[in-house]
Amino acid sequence: MALYSEKVMDHFRNPRNVGVIxxxxxxxxxxxxxxxxxxxxxxxIEDDIIQDVKFETFGCGSAIASSSMATELIKGQPVSExxxxxxxAVAEALDGLPDYKMHCSVLAEEAIRSALEDWxxxxxxxSLP
Amino acid sequence: MIYADNAATTRMSEAAIRTLVSVAKENxxxxxxxxxxxQRAKEILEDARSxxxxxxxxxxxxxxxxxxxxxxxxxxxRSAAELGRRKGKKHIVSSAFEHHAVLHALERLKKEQGFExxxxxxxxxxxxxxxxxxxAIREDTCLVTIMTANNEIGTIQPIxxxxxxxRSRGVLFHTDAVQAxxxxxxxxxxxxxxxxxxxxxxxxxxxxxxxxxxxxxxxxLPLIDGGAQERNxxxxxxxxxxxxAMATALRxxxxxxxERGAQTAKMRDKLIRGLREIPHGxxxxxxxxxxxxxxxxxxxGIEGESLLLLLDDRGIAASSGxxxxxGSLDPSHVLLAIGRVHDVAHGSLRLSIDETLTDDxxxxxxxxxxxxxxxxxxxxxxWRDLESGKIPHIL
Ligand SMILES: Cc1ncc(COP(=O)(O)O)c(C=O)c1O
Ligand SMILES: [Zn+2]
Numbered sequence: 001m002a003l004y005s006e007k008v009m010d011h012f013r014n015p016r017n018v019g020v021i022x023x024x025x026x027x028x029x030x031x032x033x034x035x036x037x038x039x040x041x042x043x044x045i046e047d048d049i050i051q052d053v054k055f056e057t058f059g060c061g062s063a064i065a066s067s068s069m070a071t072e073l074i075k076g077q078p079v080s081e082x083x084x085x086x087x088x089a090v091a092e093a094l095d096g097l098p099d100y101k102m103h104c105s106v107l108a109e110e111a112i113r114s115a116l117e118d119w120x121x122x123x124x125x126x127s128l129p
Numbered sequence: 130m131i132y133a134d135n136a137a138t139t140r141m142s143e144a145a146i147r148t149l150v151s152v153a154k155e156n157x158x159x160x161x162x163x164x165x166x167x168q169r170a171k172e173i174l175e176d177a178r179s180x181x182x183x184x185x186x187x188x189x190x191x192x193x194x195x196x197x198x199x200x201x202x203x204x205x206x207r208s209a210a211e212l213g214r215r216k217g218k219k220h221i222v223s224s225a226f227e228h229h230a231v232l233h234a235l236e237r238l239k240k241e242q243g244f245e246x247x248x249x250x251x252x253x254x255x256x257x258x259x260x261x262x263x264x265a266i267r268e269d270t271c272l273v274t275i276m277t278a279n280n281e282i283g284t285i286q287p288i289x290x291x292x293x294x295x296r297s298r299g300v301l302f303h304t305d306a307v308q309a310x311x312x313x314x315x316x317x318x319x320x321x322x323x324x325x326x327x328x329x330x331x332x333x334x335x336x337x338x339x340x341x342x343x344x345x346x347x348x349x350l351p352l353i354d355g356g357a358q359e360r361n362x363x364x365x366x367x368x369x370x371x372x373x374a375m376a377t378a379l380r381x382x383x384x385x386x387x388e389r390g391a392q393t394a395k396m397r398d399k400l401i402r403g404l405r406e407i408p409h410g411x412x413x414x415x416x417x418x419x420x421x422x423x424x425x426x427x428x429x430g431i432e433g434e435s436l437l438l439l440l441d442d443r444g445i446a447a448s449s450g451x452x453x454x455x456g457s458l459d460p461s462h463v464l465l466a467i468g469r470v471h472d473v474a475h476g477s478l479r480l481s482i483d484e485t486l487t488d489d490x491x492x493x494x495x496x497x498x499x500x501x502x503x504x505x506x507x508x509x510x511x512w513r514d515l516e517s518g519k520i521p522h523i524l
Contacts, residue, residue, distance in 0.1 A: 012438065018508045033472035033511060036432055036451060036460065040510040058509040060434035060451070 005095035011065035019054040026119025030110040037063040039111040062101035070108035136481035142333040149374035177376035184383040197339040198307040198328030199230035205324045206234045208350040213271020222273045225466035255284035255414035277309035281463040282414030283423025292321030311382035334378030338371040389484040394421035403495030424480040430512030431505040439501045450477040
């Protein structure tokens with residue numbers, strides 16, 4: 001039996017949206033090297049729509065595939081939708097993850113949330129007099 | 130497939146397979162039965178015992194057959210603990226990077242019976258210092274257990290010196306030699322050990338079979354109660370075919386020990402040289418005092434599981450001490466024990482080869498590891514921070 005589903009392996013081998021956005025509207029970084037997975041998400045937001053998203057991940061197969069899938073799920077979506085992304089949705093879209101790997105998909109959810117918060121802070125700061 | 134995970138398990142030798150099949154087929158009698166068909170199985174069992182003993186220079190009576198390395202480790206530790214407890218000795222000395230078969234057995238003794246355990250440091254070179262073992266021994270120490278060679282980083286421990294210290298202090302000494310038997314010359318008459326544990330599947334024998342060398346005159350208690358097999362030290366109808374195959378494999382390994390060891394070490398050193406060209410990586414464990422087949426590196430900025438998966442895609446079977454390969458949040462206790470910080474320990478790669486690895490295969494491994502490490506670093510936020518100077522390089 002394979003460790004991961006075909007979907008996970010596909011996203012792991014050919015991760016979508018890898019890279020950085022130099023002038024990102026929001027950046028989120030979660031995880032730490034102690035636990036072994038670190039994700040960094042870059043968002044480009046215009047008119048409350050996620051125009052572009054890129055990620056960088058240090059982590060296991062599940063972490064890389066979860067990052068990739070999470071970016072696919074929010075790309076082109078309104079911010080309000082992206083805020084609702086859950087790790088279950090990421091895991092489901094990957095046709096499931098082994099139980100002990102679910103924490104890696106949680107990181108993907110957190111990375112996106114953290115990038116959205118960063119964007120919100122920045123836009124609020126900009127709108128101050 | 131390029132199989133580079135011989136520390137996990139080895140391919141059974143052709144001769145061992147032949148023995149296994151032929152005994153299973155032709156000699157399925159129970160060695161405890163008194164008719165001649167059963168007694169023939171008994172003979173096979175005893176021949177295997179003599180063969181194993183001969184390789185070690187031991188006496189047949191000093192060989193106790195078990196169901197593998199974990200069982201051997203557990204039996205020795207539990208037995209020594211019980212015998213110690215009866216004399217009020219409830220302290221055991223071991224090292225921080227033993228196999229879990231040892232560490233978890235010790236944990237249980239601590240939890241369930243109030244034993245005290247001192248784990249000596251293994252230092253950056255992956256070596257236990259005999260003087261630190263000496264300093265850890267107390268009046269109430271009933272056992273010292275230090276492995277002969279580490280399963281992850283392959284470092285070979287000074288067990289002769291440690292054994293001599295134990296002798297002079299009157300403390301029993303056990304060595305988990307699971308990674309060493311069949312790979313290093315071990316001669317019990319001049320090795321001061323009381324117990325030595327081995328497992329057949331690490332030297333091209335079958336899985337689920339092993340033995341413990343128990344020095345003549347040293348007491349050992351059974352772990353499994355039942356019939357009178359193994360002179361009352363291990364109940365259960367013997368795995369005759371497996372034991373016979375183990376003997377065949379060990380004989381063969383011993384007959385070719387030097388030439389295979391030299392060839393394997395040559396390829397090991399080639400791999401080490403090649404992988405050293407990867408920047409910000411480091412060999413784990415002493416370079417020379419290590420098993421001929423062990424190569425273990427840490428690479429900064431990458432995580433071990435993704436490295437393994439991509440090597441698997443290229444047909445290379447290897448292993449890692451990263452947390453995500455073990456299913457726990459912590460990376461290998463062995464790498465942490467030699468002082469690798471978490472960040473670096475996650476990016477480890479263990480290649481454990483045998484003498485059949487060709488030059489071309491070694492080149493393929495080196496090239497593949499270089500490419501995969503570079504690829505993973507290409508989108509690693511940790512690597513970005515290391516390269517931009519935001520966090521300092523450690524390796
Ligand atoms: C050092 C060491 N001790 C013990 C064991 C356990 O041996 P077995 O798999 O035969 O139970 C192993 C193998 O995984 C090992 O490498
Ligand atoms: Zn992970």
